[in-house]
Amino acid sequence: MMSSHVAHARADAVARVQGANPRAIRRMTRMGIRVTPRARPARVCVASSARSDRTVNGRSVHLTRATKAPAGSALDAAQAFSNLVLDSKKFVADDANAGLDLGPRAGVVSSGVLMHSAKQGGRDAGALEGAMASALASGKDLSHVVDKAKANLVHMWAQKVEGRVSVELGWQLANDANATVAKAKEMIAMCDELRTPRNKLLFKIPATYAGIEACKRLEADGIPCHLSHVYCREQAYAAVDAGASVVQLYYSRLNAWYKAKGSASASADPGYELARDTLARVKATGSKTKVMVASLANVEAVMRVLGVDYCLVSQRIIDELAEMPASDLGETIISDARASSGAAGAPRNLSQAEFLAACAASPAKEEIDIALKRNAAQDIDLINFITQSKAGGGNA
Secondary structure: OOOHHHHHHHHHHHOOOOOOOHHHHHHHHHOOOOOOOOOOOOOOOOOOOOEEEEEEOOEEEEEEOOOOOOOOEHHHHHOOOOEEEEOOOOOOOOOOOOOOOOOOOOEEEOHHHHHHHHHHOOHHHHHHHHHHHHHHHHOOOHHHHHHHHHHHHHHHHHOOOOOOEEEEOOHHHOOOHHHHHHHHHHHHHHHHHOOOOHHHEEEEEEOOHHHHHHHHHHHHOOOOEEEEEEOOHHHHHHHHHOOOOEEEEEHHHHHHHHHHHOOOOOOOOHHHHHHHHHHHHHHHHOOOOEEEEEOOOOHHHHHHHEOEOEEEEOHHHHHHHHHOEHHHHOOOOHHHOOOOOOOOOOOOOOOHHHHHHHHHOOOHHHHHHHHHHHHHHHHHHHHHHHHHHHOOOOOO
């Protein structure tokens, strides 16, 4: 059950729920959430950018970042159980606060995002431009430009988001714990120079065996980590046991992989089971880890994992939830579900061979390999862009 102070903090966001079934109303009442009748609102869409004109029910509507979830909607009620975070690929628009009025406002800084911001122009492009000017003045190499640009953009975003900014340390470090730790500390030093509040920072690391080891060491030093690409229980449990601040699971990708392999029955839901058992591990160990679920393909997927700490959702899902009555949410909350046997007591400290075998038997190995290649390509594109710009042929 949610603690009273968290419930009261969310009370205003879910008050006046109309149409919820009796069990849902009783649940909200136990949580200390005020529930009073109100007619279902007209169909509404939520802004996907800081300023946007959209057509809703045949009429033009001007939406701003102040737009809130309509009272009585499934979107309104869902936020009693999970923080809904917009999965926006274009957060770096010039005036961007991209729909982040829902749940904690957050962002992820990577080579791909830096490239996008540089090509888009506007204020965020200054992160890379400033890093290039600094490197030119000090004689630093291109790798320093990339790190400095990431630190600059983290600082810029930290001033306009309520949540944390997660920065990718570099996927070439995925299998080197020592190098990952060293890079995180270099980035911390750069952010400290800019006086970026440390409580706004996360460091995004792929959940490889070395990545989890690096996370354990960094968290012990008070440096918060965001472990991504978690696809199996062994990864999830090791991430929780390492004290990761955030562990990121991938619901629909996980289910699609098992379906394609023909290794799950038609009624099985591996994505749900992994999220449920990861939450159980957090509870059993008293860990501070927050569970984020990404790759949510539709509203039904969101309903399945409602109750995790964060749901990364698309604008389409936000719009659909805003148009649904709260009663459509259903009654099952994943955080209340009974975990599979052994979820809480699974062994700690798996050997590297055991860990790698578990990754190979799940989507983890394939997905991490794909991500490594994709991010390596983005790194090369960014370096080429910087090189061309220094030679006078780019936009930065």
